[in-house]
Amino acid sequence: MNIEWKIVPARELASLAASWDALQARLLPHAFLRTHFLLPLLEQFGTGQELLVYSEGADGWTVALLVQPIGQGRWNTFQPSQLPLGPALLPDGNTEALLQSLLRRLPGLALSLGLTQQDTLFCKVTADTPTLRRQHYIDTAWVDIETDFDTYWEARGKNLRQNSRKQLKKVEGTGVTPRLDVIEAADEVATALAQYGELETSGWKAELGTAISMEGAQGRFYQRALEGAARAGQMRIYRYWFGEEVVAMDLCVHQGDCLVILKTAYQQAHHAVSPSTLMRVDEFRALFAEGRFKRIEFYGRVMEWHTRWTEASRPLVHLTAFRWGWLKALQDWRARRAPATA
Template identity: 45%
Template sequence: MNWRVVPAAEFLAQPELQERWRSLHRASAGSPLLAPEFAAATLAVFGNGDQQLAWREVDGQTDVMAVLTPSRLGAWNTFQPSQAPVGLWLQRDARPRSASLPALLRALPGPALMLGLTQCDPMLMERPADGGVTRTMDYIDTARVTLPASFEAYWEGRGKNLRTNLRKQRKRLQDDGVATRLQASRAAHEMAAAVQDYGRLEGAGWKARDGTAVAGDNAQGRFYRTLLESFAAMDAACVYRYFIGDRLAAMDLCIEGGDCIVVLKTAYDESFGKVLSPALLMREEATRAIIEAGRFARIEFYGRVMEWHLRWTDEVRVMYHLNAYRWPWIGRLHGR
């Protein structure tokens, strides 16, 4: 049950390492956020050469794979740029691997004293009890929608205010002779234009003022293009565009895998102001299309729960951070 650690650049260069990750991913819960294509896109765009790829074998089978990065002297974290909703830690099943983490610290280069597993999803790794070498802490609440058999059953369970508000908006558009249209793009050759459109939409809003908007020529834009093209090649990406009249009003960037679809990014035209809610109108139609297609068991939003999430679902779970220590006394010192 020894750990192997190599520079993560080898993951991009050696197909056998990607296949090792792919085989483990197939045996796991299959989250698209931990697919080899997601790991590869993250490393290709945001890796700086400091990252390490680690894996452990148990009884001849790969049990865990992870991409780790140094954070400060003696400390490592799972590699997780802000575009990744969870840290790059993939394991065969959801049982905690706490007992194996001190051995991983001994295998990492340098004086590795502490390892942080960031933004852990309890659906993918059960939250362990605090012990001698591990401590956990709450991160955020996040939301999902478990999909029923019919959209009507789902919609009837939503709040009256949401249903009434969107019905009034649709009636106003109909009275004004303004048509709406939901467009879904799934082909790899469509993704570059989709990211450009998304960047223009987000770049006209508050994220541009904060300097955090996606653009076709920045690192975020390169990441989402690389990611969506690789997932689309597997028929596992979907970009929703929502038009109000001839105007592009809202967009979702989504990836798929296992039994879920993950909404990675949402943007909308803020110039509609308080008269219309383009993102909510789009989400109603997209949710209907997803349920009627019958391919998925749930929609995952990740990210911190916002007020609008709670209009769409009552299902909230707590994501957490896990710290592991090479020796128990380091954990006690860090706790103080």
Template identity: 35%
Template sequence: MTLKATTNWRFVAGAEVQSAIAEIWPVYNKKLNGGHPSIDCRYLTLLYEYFGRGSELLAISDDAVALLQSDGYGRWSTFLPSQSCVGTALFSKSLASDDVSEICQSLSAALPGRTTLVSFRKQDSRIAQLQPRHIIESFVTSTYGTTTDIDTSGSFEDYWQGRSKGLRQGMRRKIKRVEKDGLEFALSKCEQPGEMAAVLTEYAVLEMSGWKARSGTAISGTNQQSRFYEALMTTMSANGQAAAYQLILNNEVAASLLTIRENETMIVLKTAYRQSFSRFAPGRLLDYLMLQDVFGDSRTMVIENYTVSTMDDRRWCTGQRDIIDWDFFPSRVVRELVCASRRARSLLSRS
């Protein structure tokens, strides 16, 4: 079902959304975003297939596209399951702040019902999303978290020498601890579609051994999240654009990383390690071995982690930036009320 069109926007809803994503999103991701893998069409199509509610709208204009969901009471936000790296919206990088204001105002007017808020969540300024220069009166922004990246265009040796002395010494100690205990370790890299089902089964064992199992968020091997990641890794690996890295410690999978890649950018989707090997820091040992492999692969020039990074994560990175949530309020009165409410909550939390 195609909903009403305006001068600037048209909407696709219902059963037509998935096919419209497959048809339209690749065009916009290439035109506006250079084909960045964080919001690749195959990734988004599978996110919608496995986690969509069926009530989402695909909003399309000349200079922007967004997959939106209704949050009730006139509020809308970008479709954002927890498995998504960034919010599902793209804006032309050439837009000035006044252009963005006009686009968002017209979107608010065109959406069904009376719109009080449109939230563009997890916006990354590195790609074709909202940029710091777009901050205008109608937006209220907040920091979702700080993500990190690693430039892999040089040599691993130069990269590693550029890390802190403490990080390098710490890694040497970790390797010596493994060797002192007489354990053998190696890196395994799985890139074939036929390998991905077994990879996800092994990955599920790792997550089920840790805190995610206790919190109910782990890949279990049978839940919806497991099926999504198996489908994504299988789909992307069919074109040589996915790799699962595993740390093999004494013939057991001790840690695993799931990655996808496109246009010289690798995205780290998920990482997990076996709790019984925690004294050997298997996750960091896998990072170290994986980076050596990626630096030697000319297909990847940058690794994007897309996580809320810790201080320890930042010791490994060559770059970092904030991921921002942007709330657009068509009404100035509503915006001022929301800002006043947030200031009051902030003051109360400090008292």
């Protein structure tokens, strides 16, 4: 495959944003793969070794990836934990040949290139080839918006419906009327993230050190990324209130007819009434009534609680391209032997 690759430091994505975003809108339209999301990721979590690789034709870019070295001769897509999918914008067609071409243009002697967390809704590689490995990563869940909310809700399990009704009555029995609001303006993001950080610090994420702090890299990233998404009209923050207290929040981005829930937090002190569940009932009811979106994505490993909201799931996969077929065969052989020799 004859592709003229251009390879530049990833920081140059800022000056090439229009070209990346135009290709992204055609090939993989999720707002977290827009440059207003990727540039803050590179700024806060990049090492400076990341590269932007792309090729262009008469009508603009045809393929683009953000990649990083991970060891001698080994490369992966740039994949901080805050990014649901690997930033690889690939056209339909011969993925194996395309990646073989790129391997021979990356700096040094590139032996392998991994495309992490690829969505099988868009990635059409269905099996291994002589130089390309396809590995299951996780299953992810989503909700299709195809009916009215009442029809959708009636199809949920009896436990979810009954428990949420009981929990709501318990809250209302204290004299509190829960309410949901939505933030979409960039100038409200900082305040909302401070509230979100307070929710996370009330729970287990504080113990792990993964709660959002406005002074830390997580807080700086989310503020810049969500403000950028808000300016593009692609951000929503849902807040659920008990009176004057915020008790649950969802951080979301959207593009086209799909909304992605990036993060959820709730006030641990109210866990007995599941404020995140009560929030999601009202949130989903509003989304179904709005008629703007056709799909709600969770983009994370399917958990038991996901299955209460949907039966739908699909795999995310890792792809690894090897420079030579014999190298893939050797790696496959070593992987098969590992359990027997452990």
